[in-house]
Amino acid sequence: MVEKAWELNISKSLIAVEFDQNTHQLFTKDTKHRRIDITSSRGALNGYQKSRCFYCFTEISITHNHSMLADIDHFFPHTLKSQVATADCCRPINVDGVWNLVLACSDCNRGIDGKSAQVPHIELLKRLHTRNEYLIGSHHPLRETLINQTGKNEKSRQNFLQKSFNFSKEHLIHVWQPRQQGNSLF
Secondary structure: OOOHHHHHHHOHHOOOOOOEEOOOOOEEOOOOOOOOOOOHHHHHHHHHHHHOOOOOOOOOOOOOOOOOOOOEEOOOOOOHOOOOOOOOOOOOOOOOOOEEEEOOOOHHHHOOOOOOOOOEHHHHHHHHHHHHHHHHOOOOOHHHHHHHHHHHOHHHEEEEEHHHHHHHHHHOOEEOOOOOOOOOOO
């Protein structure tokens, strides 16, 4: 990410990482607002997950064409993007933001008993918050993007995630929890 900011001749704090649902690519926009593929940044998400599915901890890979290639999953389902916010609730801002993206095995993401368009269990929300705070606290290249997308301090980031959870649960109703398959490493 830092190298991409240097290449674009902009501050790394101005880079906002987004996700394209159709192509499954992470991207940012240059100063002319053209999309620039940065899917190779899967490694940035994987650094925290240690080659394990965010949900069930089964082994995954970020190597192209590997049989266990990780899916990039929207923690709060992409279908929420089309939902209209009500006056008393805010919808998740930018469900394509990196704050909402995790690496998942294909079974958890789109398998028969997978998450699909369901809301992850509240315990998984805590895991997402911990992941985001870890990346922010470690001065990871995604730090500024996460802060800009979720809030300036931990309390506001927790509130942002809770509001996103409440909105998601209200609109999607069903809560999903994975069957743990591997050992918890994070």
